[in-house]
Amino acid sequence: MLDIGVEVNVITRAAADELGLPVRTDLLLALKAVSRDTWVFDGACEDVEIDIRGVVNHQTLLVLNKSEHTLILRAPFFYNA
Numbered sequence: 001m002l003d004i005g006v007e008v009n010v011i012t013r014a015a016a017d018e019l020g021l022p023v024r025t026d027l028l029l030a031l032k033a034v035s036r037d038t039w040v041f042d043g044a045c046e047d048v049e050i051d052i053r054g055v056v057n058h059q060t061l062l063v064l065n066k067s068e069h070t071l072i073l074r075a076p077f078f079y080n081a
Contacts, residue, residue, distance in 0.1 A: 007074055008031065008062050008074055009059050009060065009061045009062065009071075009072065009073055009074050010061065010062050010063075010064055010067060010069075010071070010072040011045065011061040011062070011063055011064075011070065011071050011072075012063070012064055012065070012066065012067050012069075012070050012071075013042050013063050013064065013065050013066075014070075015070045015071060016045055016061070016063050021045040021048060021061070022045065023042065023043040023044070023045055023063050024043050024044050024045070024046060025042065025043040026043075027041075027043060027044055029041035029043070029044065029062060031062075039064060041062045041063055041064060042063045042064065042065055043062075043063045044060055044061065044062050044063060045060065045061040045063060046060050047059075047060070048060070048061050050073065059073070059074075
């Protein structure tokens with residue numbers, strides 16, 4: 001999913017594990033949304049290569065235990081594609 005309003009890249013823990021991405025867990029990461037919901041992240045996958053139709057970019061993906069969407073890419077990646 002490309003979300004033109006989000007400021008972070010998010011991946012589910014299940015997807016990160018399935019893709020074999022190393023998850024850095026020595027970080028304390030949380031996000032408070034405009035809706036006042038708080039998301040606590042399990043960690044981060046750093047320097048992940050994202051390739052969409054030949055446009056390659058390296059991003060950090062924040063890892064959530066559960067999410068409605070498997071992968072959410074932030075606005076700057078959308079504009080670069």
